[in-house]
Amino acid sequence: MWNAEDMDAPAVMARLAATIDAHNWDELPSLLHEDFVCRYVHTGEVFDGPAWVRLNAGYPGFEHLVLEDCVGTDNRAAGRSLVTGRSGQQLQHFEVATFITLRNGLIAEMTEVWADVDEVAPAGTRPG
Template identity: 65%
Template sequence: MHTNESFDRDTWVRLNADYPGFHNFVLLDWVANGDRAAGRAHVTGVSQGQVQHFEVATFITVRDQLIIDMTEVWTGVEETAPEGTRPY
């Protein structure tokens, strides 16, 4: 799903700081070339008293030192691949 949301810097920081259940964000890897960057992170959150783990891929485009486009792809760590998609 693509939300087409747009945030200024302060609103983006506040949204993430106040997000319900947000616990921790660890940037594990990143690469950049010119105006494009990609990162891989591990995020934890708490929902109904249970810690949840997520892996996140983020793709960013920058112009004039501002993020003009960002796409994030989230998956839960506990999710499993569909039957028959793993060779083992």
């Protein structure tokens, strides 16, 4: 068993990503504070801990989450992850920015912003 009080926010973010990538839904609640709340900026949805765990565990077609970058302090971290999943036979790619705040070593607040990287930018908006 890990001791949450001994980990800074970037370490907790890395553990969160590894837990989700492994589809270890039984361990996921152990990373969340009892007052956990998650906000999805892009949709306006707000989840408590049990609802957020159910959403992740039941998300259709989810395959992997890879934490590609993470910065932070003792109690706050920001991370960027690549998420892949399938819709039928088609592989989908998403980028997600995740911001966490810890309380007593557990994630008390989370904000996520998701983007579908398979979308094509409108003509004339790409650099170069």
